[in-house]
Amino acid sequence: MNSGTLFPGPDLSVTVAGLRLRTPVMTASGAFGYGREYAGLLDLSGLGAIVVKGTSLEPWSGNPPPRTVETAAGLLNSIGLENPGVECFLEKDLPWLSGLGVPIIVNVVGRTAAEYAALARRLDGAPGVSALEANISCPNVKEGGLAFGADPAAAGDLVTGMRRATRLPLIVKLTPNITDVAALARRVVEAGADAVSLINTLVGMAIDPEAGRPILARGTGGLSGPAVKPVALAMVYRVAATVTVPVIGMGGIWTGRDAVEFLMAGASAVAVGTALFVDPEAPLRIAREIGDFMAGQGYEKVGEMVGLANTGFCGRRPESWADRPDQEGR
Amino acid sequence: MTDERQAWRGLARVLASRRLEGPVAEGGDSGGRVYHHLTLLAPEVAAAAVPGQFVHVLCPPRGGAGGAPYAPASATPGLPFLRRPLSVHDADQARGTVGLLFWVKGPGTAGLAAARPGDRLDVVGPLGNGGFPLGLGPALVVGGGIGLAPLLFLARRLARRGRVTVLAGVAQAGDLALVEPFRRLKDLAGLIVTTEDGSPGTVSGTVVAALPESLDGLSPDGHSGAVYACGPRPMLRAVWDQVSARPGLTAWFSVEERLACGVGACRGCAIPVRTGPAGETAYRLVCRDGPVFDGNLLDWEAL
Numbered sequence: 001m002n003s004g005t006l007f008p009g010p011d012l013s014v015t016v017a018g019l020r021l022r023t024p025v026m027t028a029s030g031a032f033g034y035g036r037e038y039a040g041l042l043d044l045s046g047l048g049a050i051v052v053k054g055t056s057l058e059p060w061s062g063n064p065p066p067r068t069v070e071t072a073a074g075l076l077n078s079i080g081l082e083n084p085g086v087e088c089f090l091e092k093d094l095p096w097l098s099g100l101g102v103p104i105i106v107n108v109v110g111r112t113a114a115e116y117a118a119l120a121r122r123l124d125g126a127p128g129v130s131a132l133e134a135n136i137s138c139p140n141v142k143e144g145g146l147a148f149g150a151d152p153a154a155a156g157d158l159v160t161g162m163r164r165a166t167r168l169p170l171i172v173k174l175t176p177n178i179t180d181v182a183a184l185a186r187r188v189v190e191a192g193a194d195a196v197s198l199i200n201t202l203v204g205m206a207i208d209p210e211a212g213r214p215i216l217a218r219g220t221g222g223l224s225g226p227a228v229k230p231v232a233l234a235m236v237y238r239v240a241a242t243v244t245v246p247v248i249g250m251g252g253i254w255t256g257r258d259a260v261e262f263l264m265a266g267a268s269a270v271a272v273g274t275a276l277f278v279d280p281e282a283p284l285r286i287a288r289e290i291g292d293f294m295a296g297q298g299y300e301k302v303g304e305m306v307g308l309a310n311t312g313f314c315g316r317r318p319e320s321w322a323d324r325p326d327q328e329g330r
Numbered sequence: 331m332t333d334e335r336q337a338w339r340g341l342a343r344v345l346a347s348r349r350l351e352g353p354v355a356e357g358g359d360s361g362g363r364v365y366h367h368l369t370l371l372a373p374e375v376a377a378a379a380v381p382g383q384f385v386h387v388l389c390p391p392r393g394g395a396g397g398a399p400y401a402p403a404s405a406t407p408g409l410p411f412l413r414r415p416l417s418v419h420d421a422d423q424a425r426g427t428v429g430l431l432f433w434v435k436g437p438g439t440a441g442l443a444a445a446r447p448g449d450r451l452d453v454v455g456p457l458g459n460g461g462f463p464l465g466l467g468p469a470l471v472v473g474g475g476i477g478l479a480p481l482l483f484l485a486r487r488l489a490r491r492g493r494v495t496v497l498a499g500v501a502q503a504g505d506l507a508l509v510e511p512f513r514r515l516k517d518l519a520g521l522i523v524t525t526e527d528g529s530p531g532t533v534s535g536t537v538v539a540a541l542p543e544s545l546d547g548l549s550p551d552g553h554s555g556a557v558y559a560c561g562p563r564p565m566l567r568a569v570w571d572q573v574s575a576r577p578g579l580t581a582w583f584s585v586e587e588r589l590a591c592g593v594g595a596c597r598g599c600a601i602p603v604r605t606g607p608a609g610e611t612a613y614r615l616v617c618r619d620g621p622v623f624d625g626n627l628l629d630w631e632a633l
Contacts, residue, residue, distance in 0.1 A: 033595030037618075040336045041454065041593070053597075061613055064632075068590045068598035070412050075590060082597040082613065225411070277591045278388065278411055280339060280454065 006046045006284070009291040014048070014302050016246045016269045017169040017194040019103045019130055021048035023287035024302050025259060028250050028273030029054055029107035029133060029173070030079065034093040035100070041280035046287070048269060049103040052093070054135045056109050057118055059085040063140060064217040069206045074227035074252075075274050076204050078140045078216045081109050086122055098128025105171065107133045109141075113148070113158040120165035132168050134159065134193075137175030137200035139222045149175040149200075152187040163192030171248065174198040174239070176228075181235050182242040189243045197248035197271065198239060199232045225274040226252040233265050240266020240310055254282070256289020263290075263302065264309040337457055337593070338374035341450040345369040345427060349443065350507035363501075364434040365476065365508060366443040367419070368451075373426030375455050379418045381484035382461030382584055382622040385428065386413040386592040388452035389438035390445060410438035415589055415617070417480035417560075418456060420511070431479040431508070457592050462582050462622050465556045468493045468519075470548050472537050472569055474561025475500055478508045480584055481560055485515055488558075495520040497544050499537035499561070503529040520547075537561070538568040545576060560584035563633060570625050581625035585633075587616040594618030602629035 012023040026049035032038060035050050044050065062082025069076045083089075089106070097104045106129055108119040116134060123129050136149035136158060148154045159172055172188040174181060176199040185196050201222025206215045214220070232251020240247045249267030252274070253259050259270045275282040290302070299305055346369040375385060389410060420429035434443045445451060462484050469488045473481045478498055488494045496518055498509045502525060509523050522544060528534035548555040557579055559569045566583050573581040589599035600613035601620070604627060611629050614620065 031591070031596060033591075033593075033597075037591070037593045037595035041339050053595075062597060062600060064602070065600045065613075066588050067600055068588050068596070070410055070588075070590075073411065075412065077590070077596070077598055079597045079600075082600065274590075277596065278413060280593075 006043065007287055007291055010294040010299060011301055012287055012291055014269055016248065017131060017171060019049065019169060021103060021269060022046070023048040024263065024269040024290065025283045025287045026105070026248070026269060026271045027051050027276065027283060028271035029135065031273035031276045034089065035097050036093065038276070038280055042284055044100050045102060046284045047102050048283070048287070049105050049130070050097060050100070051105040051107055051133055051271060052089070052097070053083055054081045054107045054109040054138065055083050055086050055089050055119070056081065057086055057115050057122075059083065059088065066215055066217055067221075069215045069221070071204070071206055071223070072227065074204070074223050074225040075277070076206055076216060076221035076223050077201070078218045078221035080140050080218070081138055086119060090126060094126065094128050103130035104128055105131045105133050107135050107173070109135045109138065113154075113161050116158050117161035117165045120162040120168070120170075124166035124168055129168060131171055131194075132162070132166060133171040133173050133197060134162060135173050135200070137173050137177075139175070139177060139201060139203045139220065140218065146175055146177065149184070150178050152184045155184060156187040156191040159188045159191035159193055169194045171195045171197050173200055175200050176231060176235055176251075177203050182238050185239045185243050189245050193245060195246040195248060195268075196239060196243060197250065199228065199235050199251045202228055202231065224252065226254055228252045229258060233261055236262055236267050237265040237310055240307060253286065256286050256293050259286050259290050260293055260305060263305045264307070266307040266310040268306055336378070337454055338372070338378070339454045340372075340374070340452075342370040342372035342375070342428070342453045344445045344447050344449045344451060345371050346447060347443070347445050350431075363505060364443070365505075366432055366434050366439070368430045368442065368445060370428045370430065370451060370453065371426055372428045372453060375418075375428050375453065376421045376423050376426050379421045379428065379456035379483075380461040381418070381464075381487050382480055383456035383458040384415045384417045384480075384621065385430070385453050385455030386415050386457055387430070387442065388413050389441040390449070390451070410436070412590060413454065413592060414438050414442065415457070415592060417584070417621070418483055419479050420483050420486070431476075431482075433476040454592060457617060458621050459619055462558050462584070464488060464491060465580070466492055468495075468548050468555040470495050470497060470544055470555065470557045472497045472541065472544075472557060472559040472561070473499070474537055474565040475505065476508065477559075477561030477565070477584070478512075479560075481558065482511050482515070484558055485512065485518065489515065489517040493519045495522070495544060495548070497522045497524070497537050497540060499524040499540075499565075501525070502527040506532075536565070538565060538572075541569060541572050545572065545579070548579075554578045557581040567630055567633070570628070570630055573625060582622050583625055583628065584621045585616055585623055585628070586621065589617050592617045602632035603627045604629045
């Protein structure tokens, strides 16, 4: 695949869970809607992949407002996975999305493990769906989401059920709101996940001092944005050192250098969420900045950076590159 | 879902930047609220915008951007990074300019207020649905405080079509600068200004207290015409209480909610609406479905 005129310079393409991505930068679920919302504000064909908003079997109405509040270098949200349901997605959004020539990854969410499996079955073979991302990490809904994601055994059973229901590549999105993210990652990979993505948002709160109550209607929300990047990076580093499947890293990525940090921590690709709200072209800009960094540092392929900082802190050894075991070999 | 919209995103040059100065009340206290007006050169936005729509503006860090836009790549800790939605105060298609009027409320708007002529601001817009529907009958435009911002553009467009009265309320003398642009509007059938501190030349009280008389005067029977309102939620609710008691009137409200993406992607700016006669409710998005809503649609009890 040629990066072409959008991304002159080094080859930015990567392969993750069998998906060939033009760049390692995809959109993070929830921040990009169903893609169409941003049409006209960026060239969607230049995205590594589009990960659509969390989609359930039936329409979900979401949480009462207020749903968002900005905090220092961060954004708290409590959307509650509002979405029009999988049938609406298949009928109205997927035909449009599948014409873009970009891998489409459907983020799925349910109230029970059976619903996740039913979604996997429904989307299996749907023309234009490239992969599924199981959202078992939303902090803003009672059932589903975090109820599974914070319990490795429950998460494993859920993934097993989905694995049986679909041949699509299966990505599992992990929560940072857990003591041992590596144990969780190990369990979902054992259950059949082809890749893991992290981090989802961190549970947080903001209080209105005059009103004397939390600003968000549900009290807590999920924190994203630059404030969470160091936490995300440490968790990606930990998980990448634990599992053999590709890791998709996200959490506060704003620049190409941020993305490179995630790649060097062991992510094979990255996702951009909150930055989209500030810069709708952020995924394209970040991909270009990764290319600029690679050109400046003499990297020819993205894979040369993946996990570089995650090999016992030995850093870059270009001359002995061939000696370095690949990620699968660790 | 809605069709793809064609909002413009680019760097708009600041042509003018001025702090609004109003008559200061005796004792010199302006109430502490500072308002600011920016004129941007943004022909694409000026050409496309209709009254009620907004632009989403990246706030430069306070201290001036020195002609350079605030790079989206820089999220400076302690400074706000999300865009700020600002209603289109006025738009001049011929000149390609867009006016923005805002309350300098926090560090984000303070950064905007520090913009100097020649600076460039990163703007996305116009955003929002089709704005205030413009009818042909008599119109009453009701605004409270900074809620007056989107109503100048509206009143100007309405005045081309028919009889328009503006009912503008502010808290105190120091806020009267918000009303000044309406005084310069031609062809208004009337301008009634209320102040809660009873400033000279104004009606003492709120727009809510002055509303019955304005509604009586809207049409001979007091039961036809359109009401357009923007302001604090309690004001909007009070306006709806009065308007809905007069069958035959239609009313359109510009509603605020905290918003993040501005384009309908994040679903952050939900407000409750009524979707059926049996009290069914749902959420609509202020950024995509609004910010202007038919009063009949809004779920006033939950709002």
